[in-house]
Amino acid sequence: MTRRPTLITLLLLLVASCGVAAPAQAERIKDMGQFQGLRANQLTGYGIVVGLAGTGDDSLDYSTLGMKGAVSRFGLTLPAGVNPALKNAAAVMITAELPAFSKPGQRLDITVSAIGKAKSLRGGTLVLAPLYGADGQIYAMAQGNLVIGGLGVDAADGSKLTVNVPSSGRIAGGATVERAVDTGFTATDQLTFNLHQFDATNAQRVTDAINQSLPGSAVMIDGASIAIRASGGADERMRLMSRIENLDVIRAEPPAKVIVNARTGTVVINGAVRVGTAAVTQGKLTVSIKESPTVVQPAPFSRGQTAIEPSSEIGVEQEYRPVMMIKPTASLSQLVDAINRMGVPPGDLVAILEALSQAGALTAELVII
Missing domain, CATH: 3.30.1360 (Gyrase A; domain 2)
Incomplete structure (x- = not known):
């Protein structure tokens, strides 16, 4: 009986189908790195989103203080000890990326995320908020209407329905650059x-x-x-x-690496991997236990009780697989061909690669993520 090839072996076979590695192609220098100093800068800020349909932070202290600060810009001062209910407002963190050579007046896209108990920012408007750089200076001002990709609904009986993340959204061109970065x-x-x-x-x-x-x-x-x-x-x-x-x-040939994802069983082998002389075998031992309990009834008019008599059947099956010989300095295509002939599943493939590495027959760095 032949084993159906797994997805991993099919992918490896696809890579190996090229046979000899394709000739190297020239790449532009701009695709291999970048000039020092010409990088983006991260901006962050704190703000208030208003206009929510009862999905805000309610009366959390930091959102209340933020709202008091926002209204104080317009000369409105709330009486001492008065904390307004803010179900229609939410405290948020604002993040943006300032590209190199950005000039005052240019627009930036911003991401707005709730930091409190706000259930959804859908329909909200961000009130004017400053964005700071790592040096503590203001580099942009943010304001605008949010676009939310998520949806959250609560029913009267306590049931909830959430699609994506309604407590985070973006504003395209929501910030205006106020200061250029000296590079x-x-x-x-x-x-x-x-x-x-x-x-x-x-x-x-x-x-x-x-x-x-x-x-x-x-x-x-x-x-x-x-x-x-x-x-x-x-x-x-x-x-x-x-x-x-x-x-x-x-570009130079990359270092030989075998990347193994321990969670999914995915194995990726690059073309620089080589294998020395090695003999590999992979066995399969299957132990099956079948329980067939029997109900035993007592004789009529006796004082006996109905009982269950256990009956177990144990079977052992071991699949024979011949030893595979891997030639010296085997290429990726030869290694994949040997693995395919063995018909090993992804889990056993990882074990074989680890064993080859421990034996010193695998010329590659084994990386497990």
């Missing part, structure tokens, strides 16, 4: 390009590609950073960056 773009005499991942080979190839286009301008700092000589004003630097970003580089 120090023209303050130094060099630019630094940082790779997304540390790799000395890729850093060397990027450096060589830049020096071929701009002789003597690039120096490799380490396996993740390249220093590029730059001069002149902002216009010359931006032209230099544009020229560098569009240079082509053949």
Whole structure:
């Protein structure tokens, strides 16, 4: 009897169907990293959402204080000791991302999330609130009507229905930039390009590609950073960056890795994995216990009682599978072909890979997530 191939083995077979690895293709430098300093900045703020249909925070202290602060901007002061019921308002946290080189007047998308007991922010309006950077300075002002992707409904008998997350929403273009971030773009005499991942080979190839286009301008700092000589004003630097970003580089082959998701049993093997000489066998032992209790009745007019007599049947079945020989320096396609011939399930595949790694026959880093 043949075993149906599992989804994992089918995926591995699809990867292996290419046979020999495809020739490397050139990539743009801009896809391998970014220039230092040209990054986004996170903004956060605290605000009040009003106009809710009775799904707000009620009388929580921080939402009450926030509402008092909001109305005080208009010269309205609530009497001491008076805490208004705020079922139609909710205290929220506001988050946004300020892209590099953002200028005053530009718009940002913001995310608004309830921080109290508000059940839903549907139909709410965010009251004008400042957004702060990590340095404590105000960089944007946020306000607008929320768009909620969730829905929450409560019935009189206590039953509830919730779709997605109604206590969080977004406002497209809900914040206006008030202050630009100084990136120090023209303050130094060099630019630094940082790779997304540390790799000395890729850093060397990027450096060589830049020096071929701009002789003597690039120096490799380490396996993740390249220093590029730059001069002149902002216009010359931006032209230099544009020229560098569009240079082509053949990316180095990644390190050999086997990624195992212990929760789902998913196994991903990249093309750099190699296997040394090894013999692998995988057995299957099945023990079955069948209970067939029998009801025993006493003889007529006797003093006996009805009883149940247990009856168990134990069976053991062991499936024989031959030893598979894996050739030295086997490629990914050869490894997958051997695994497919064995017909092992994902759980046993993980065990085999771990055993190969412990035996020193697997030339790869085994990562379990």
